[in-house]
Amino acid sequence: MLTLLRNLRRLRTEIGLPAPRLGRSLAIRHVDAGSCNGCEHELTLASSPYEDVQRYGFGIVASPRHADVLLVTGTVTTRMREPLLAAYNAMPEPRRVVALGDCALARGVLAAVDEIVGPVEALLPVDLRIPGCPPSPPTITQALLELHDAGKRRTSERMPGAGLEPA
Amino acid sequence: MTYRDRIAAALEEGCRFAGLYANDNVVRTVLVATDGSLRLESAAVENGSVATIVDLTPAAAWDEREAADLYGVRFDGHEPLRPLVIHDLELTSWTVRVRGDDAYQVAVGPIHAGVIESGHFRFHVVGDKILHLDARLFYKHRGLERAAEGQTLADGRLYMQRACAACAVSNSLAYAHACEEILGLHPSAELARVRTVLLELERAWNHLNDIAAVCAGAGLAAGNTFFAALTERARRLNERFAGHRFLFNSVQLGGSALTLDAAAIATTREELASIATDSKRGWRELLFNSSFQDRLPDIGVVSADDARALGAVGPAARASGLADDARSRSTRLAYNGFEPVAPRRVVGDVQARLEQRAVELLQTFALLDDLLDRPINPAEAVTARETTAVGLGLVESPRGATLCAVEHAHHRVTRVHLRTGSYANWPVVAHAAAGNFLPDFPLINKSFELCYACADR
Numbered sequence: 001m002l003t004l005l006r007n008l009r010r011l012r013t014e015i016g017l018p019a020p021r022l023g024r025s026l027a028i029r030h031v032d033a034g035s036c037n038g039c040e041h042e043l044t045l046a047s048s049p050y051e052d053v054q055r056y057g058f059g060i061v062a063s064p065r066h067a068d069v070l071l072v073t074g075t076v077t078t079r080m081r082e083p084l085l086a087a088y089n090a091m092p093e094p095r096r097v098v099a100l101g102d103c104a105l106a107r108g109v110l111a112a113v114d115e116i117v118g119p120v121e122a123l124l125p126v127d128l129r130i131p132g133c134p135p136s137p138p139t140i141t142q143a144l145l146e147l148h149d150a151g152k153r154r155t156s157e158r159m160p161g162a163g164l165e166p167a
Numbered sequence: 168m169t170y171r172d173r174i175a176a177a178l179e180e181g182c183r184f185a186g187l188y189a190n191d192n193v194v195r196t197v198l199v200a201t202d203g204s205l206r207l208e209s210a211a212v213e214n215g216s217v218a219t220i221v222d223l224t225p226a227a228a229w230d231e232r233e234a235a236d237l238y239g240v241r242f243d244g245h246e247p248l249r250p251l252v253i254h255d256l257e258l259t260s261w262t263v264r265v266r267g268d269d270a271y272q273v274a275v276g277p278i279h280a281g282v283i284e285s286g287h288f289r290f291h292v293v294g295d296k297i298l299h300l301d302a303r304l305f306y307k308h309r310g311l312e313r314a315a316e317g318q319t320l321a322d323g324r325l326y327m328q329r330a331c332a333a334c335a336v337s338n339s340l341a342y343a344h345a346c347e348e349i350l351g352l353h354p355s356a357e358l359a360r361v362r363t364v365l366l367e368l369e370r371a372w373n374h375l376n377d378i379a380a381v382c383a384g385a386g387l388a389a390g391n392t393f394f395a396a397l398t399e400r401a402r403r404l405n406e407r408f409a410g411h412r413f414l415f416n417s418v419q420l421g422g423s424a425l426t427l428d429a430a431a432i433a434t435t436r437e438e439l440a441s442i443a444t445d446s447k448r449g450w451r452e453l454l455f456n457s458s459f460q461d462r463l464p465d466i467g468v469v470s471a472d473d474a475r476a477l478g479a480v481g482p483a484a485r486a487s488g489l490a491d492d493a494r495s496r497s498t499r500l501a502y503n504g505f506e507p508v509a510p511r512r513v514v515g516d517v518q519a520r521l522e523q524r525a526v527e528l529l530q531t532f533a534l535l536d537d538l539l540d541r542p543i544n545p546a547e548a549v550t551a552r553e554t555t556a557v558g559l560g561l562v563e564s565p566r567g568a569t570l571c572a573v574e575h576a577h578h579r580v581t582r583v584h585l586r587t588g589s590y591a592n593w594p595v596v597a598h599a600a601a602g603n604f605l606p607d608f609p610l611i612n613k614s615f616e617l618c619y620a621c622a623d624r
Contacts, residue, residue, distance in 0.1 A: 005389055008389065032283070037284055041413075048396050048398070050399045079305065
């Protein structure tokens with residue numbers, strides 16, 4: 001166990017990821033609406049020591065009830081339409097929808113027409129589109145950072161002082 | 168001899184059921200003979216029905232249910248013929264009735280709590296004990312097989328590749344083998360070598376991922392992170408090797424354009440050796456972590472007899488004592504003299520399935536080191552035999568034997584069927600769960616680490 005932990009500490013030093021600016025947080029609820037499992041595998045490795053998306057305060061949460069972001073992978077199948085809408089409807093406001101990967105964006109979808117509803121935007125208002133087949137872990141992290149910081153700018157414009165950085 | 172008699176005789180001879188699918192007015196069953204050759208048995212659909220073979224080989228249960236749902240074939244004697252792919256039905260139509268004091272159901276999914284594919288599990292439990300599990304998948308059914316119909320043989324590959332990113336090479340290769348059988352082509356030695364390398368690279372990252380997954384299932388964050396880091400390194404290596412982290416489009420019909428010079432090969436070998444060394448180190452740590460090891464034995468047990476009857480394949484089957492590996496009899500790939508390896512305790516529990524991955528991983532690294540002894544050059548398949556109407560391909564994916572059957576007219580797909588290792592093993596997961604405690608299910612499930620996308624298509 002100690003060896004595992006020592007190894008991870010060495011790995012962290014070697015990779016040398018820059019320390020992020022503090023004061024960020026995103027609770028993400030992932031829904032697979034009909035993917036090929038590629039986006040899931042890349043999203044999982046966004047948490048590996050090489051990317052460590054948690055260092056920005058971004059984390060996958062177990063319930064849509066306390067999620068800020070609904071992150072959807074895959075083209076929406078007829079069978080995932082209702083569960084996807086249920087997850088969205090369970091989220092508190094303000095909420096954001098992210099379509100992850102080319103299938104979710106209706107790019108080069110391979111499927112029988114009557115088995116799918118369409119891209120995510122056919123059902124939900126999409127705030128962020130992350131293209132790629134599948135998008136790599138750094139691409140996912142960067143896109144989420146942009147979504148977060150853009151949201152923060154919007155908030156500070158509406159409510160002076162609300163978006164201030166911590167000292 | 169009737170269709171049923173032919174299947175019964177083949178099973179008697181030691182053939183293994185490898186898949187069943189329906190097409191226009193015909194049902195076709197594929198069997199693997201003991202020498203590794205594939206046999207096709209067909210039965211005409213008369214008045215909408217065909218005799219069932221599920222009593223002869225329970226492994227055919229899901230295949231018959233799928234053919235009934237998607238092609239409207241009735242299987243006489245398969246009672247009750249519960250729906251599998253069709254949703255929107257009464258709960259009682261697709262679940263097994265469980266009666267008795269205090270028996271109740273726990274419904275999980277299709278959306279799960281982590282980054283997990285969509286699928287629904289309905290546990291019948293008393294207290295914490297699982298009596299029975301009905302797995303309802305196909306939430307991700309995209310109709311890929313139907314969508315591929317009418318495509319050229321070359322384009323059909325994209326649909327099979329899209330079935331699953333984790334098994335993209337295996338599925339593409341099973342399809343390519345089937346098409347090459349149709350076209351009367353056989354891979355040259357160089358093509359067989361390149362494809363074997365790609366298949367083993369896919370196995371390497373998947374097995375690393377699966378070991379990480381079991382660590383996550385047991386709550387060992389350090390082990391999970393360690394093996395996730397190795398998975399990342401393996402995927403980066405894939406990208407350098409073939410231009411894609413999941414090796415997409417590296418398998419093509421009839422040939423390979425992949426070129427790697429001596430320097431690129433040397434870099435690849437060096438990185439593989441380094442990942443292998445670190446995997447061994449990590450595995451050793453897991454072996455000596457007693458609180459982790461205590462979580463693994465004697466749960467999710469699948470006996471050898473049950474594994475055989477249910478048609479288990481891949482690491483899951485080998486961990487139960489079935490020394491079955493499509494690599495040992497592959498005539499189209501470069502696995503000369505391949506012999507499956509086994510864990511220390513071949514008892515079909517979570518520990519055995521985990522250790523199976525670990526020992527296979529080392530075997531994969533050794534194979535890759537042997538195969539990557541010279542630069543890789545473009546290669547082609549050569550004309551070797553008669554063309555056929557139906558082509559079959561069988562490949563050992565990271566999750567087990569994956570069958571692809573292709574039928575065509577004028578080199579356009581008229582029917583394609585992909586039966587992956589995950590598809591074969593899902594009923595085995597349900598069987599393994601029964602008798603265990605509900606909180607152990609995530610760990611049992613992780614010890615199989617099956618794809619939903621592969622099964623749903």
